[in-house]
Amino acid sequence: MRIVGEANVDSLCSDLLAEVRAFRAQHPQVRHVDLISLDIPGHFYGKRYPVELLEKVAAGSTFRLPQNCVLLGAQGGMFEIGRYCFNDGDPDARRRLVPGTLKPVGWEAQPLGQMLITSEGTEAPIVFEPREVLARVLARLRGKGIHPVVAFELEFYLFAAQLSEGLPQFPRDPLTGDADDQPNMHIERVSRFSVVLDEMVETARAQGIDATTITAERGPGQFEINFGHLANALRAADWAALFCRSTRGVALKHGYRASFMAKPYLQHAGSGMHVHVSLYDEAGDNLLAVGRQLALRHAVAGCLELLPHCMPVFAPNHNALRRYRGAVWAGWGFEDRNACLRIPESDRHNLRIEHRLAGADANPYLVLATILCGMEAGLERQCEPEENPVGGLVFPQEMIEAVHAMQHRPELREGLGAEFVDVYCENKRQDHLAFMQDIGANEYRWYL
Structure with a gap:
């Protein structure tokens, strides 16, 4: 305490x-x-x-x-x-x-x-409060002389403010009035929606968030806004949480709905939370670059070993799990955006892991805490990452299976706190049971 x-x-x-x-x-x-x-x-x-x-x-x-x-x-x-x-x-x-x-x-x-x-x-402190969970992980790492530097990237969709029969609608191009229904990464989309996007960035900056680049993503009406790197990892997660709130608010002000839902369209790209993490020692040297990047490989191995047991954090609901079906290669690689652990090209000081698995609607405090636990375990065990299997790692894609895998993993119970893990897993289990109480239209159409 x-x-x-x-x-x-x-x-x-x-x-x-x-x-x-x-x-x-x-x-x-x-x-x-x-x-x-x-x-x-x-x-x-x-x-x-x-x-x-x-x-x-x-x-x-x-x-x-x-x-x-x-x-x-x-x-x-x-x-x-x-x-x-x-x-x-x-x-x-x-x-x-x-x-x-x-x-x-x-x-x-x-x-x-x-x-x-x-x-x-x-x-x-409330042992299951997400910010407190991350604070405990960071305190433990500081005791070992490890200081993370972190940057978040968040993807989101813009929709029309009003749903149609409960379904999201493509946002209207403010210049032509046409539906922005074409998936592309063209800079012209940033220009067409610049009024709302620029205000999102300026509002984020007014919250103290170092919002930087704006990118049009692959989905129709999908964008990404990046943040600067922070040596205060707790504040980096604060930024991600506050950005979601301000972005939704600015969108509504302009007649849109902004959503960080992980998979709003089955036929289009999902929205992810990408987290860049470097680890430094007391002298400011990058620990991941030690020994011809051997420590980097150890950190990657730890993340991959725990990955199948962390899915309730990275994909906290049924919709988020949809994002992985046939769309994610659960492996690692240098300059490989198809891998869930990407090593961006960089110099020795900025060597880092980009963890790309979490959905945009995941809890940023818990995502970062879980990533750091994986990196910590890998550094301590000094294990080598296995060669990427064909199709990548197998991980749970159903909530109950994922919860069971998380709840009984010793490294997570020790790293995040056993009380937190039990409470979190039961929260997700109960959400699953509540979700299953609804009978959807397909069920009537197929079986009535």
Whole structure:
């Protein structure tokens, strides 16, 4: 458990109070701030807080929310999970403000702010809170002299704001009014949708996110926006989470719907979360380049060994699992975008792994924590990656099978925490059972 010392608490409160007061001076029209945190399925929960009361929290007043907010299912309901939810009285748990994350919200009709909150660093962290899970992994790596540098890339689709009979519709070209239904990677698509895309980037930057390049992807209405590399890996995951929220908000403001759904169209490319990870020592040397890149091979081997047991994190729902059917080569390679572990061409200092397996709707804190556990295990065992088999590694493509593979893997129970793994797997199991309660149109058409 990492508890902030008294001297550090005083310094942190002083810095937070200065941050809140500076924000109020710069944005006097803002009356409320959304205090938000990511739950297990990757949705934000929290409270809309009067900005004047935020000063009290920054000064050290206790701020609490129900502990079980973290355990909500994909549709927002609560499941009975072990001793939690319906068996624990739904207790409150302390949260703290995350310094440096108080920013204006530019996509709402009224002036608003937002700020991240977390149980990480409190006297009783929630062991299954995604941000806390990643913080524990990073703390363990720091104890071993390992410092990750991380960059996320997120793909997403634009749709028309309104669904038609529950189905997504192609976005309309703002110049011609035609449906943008042609899959291509042409720069002209970026130009045609530049008004909304540029505002997405500028809004992300207003949140403190180093959003960089914009790319038109292969699917109709599909784009990718990249972020800069960060030595603060926890903040890198914060950026990915906050970007999803701001991008959806900006899209709605412009009459579109932005979605990070992993496989919205069966016939078109899915959307991925690509994570670039380098590992450095205390002196700033790239550990992956040690010994003629031997350490790189060890890290790759560890990721590949754990990969079949991590699918509930990389593909957290039924739709996300659709993205892999016949579309992903679960192997590794240099400059190979077909491989789920790609080694981009780079110099010795920037040598890194690009982990391409996760869907865009995965939880960024948990994705990064899981990747780092794989790299850590490989470095410790110093194992060599096997030659890529024909068709790549076999991994579970059904949720119950995937959950079973994750729950009983010792490296994940040790690396992510046994309590977290049990809670997470039960959350996914319950989501699966809830999903199976619906009878779809195909079922009636085929079997009625």
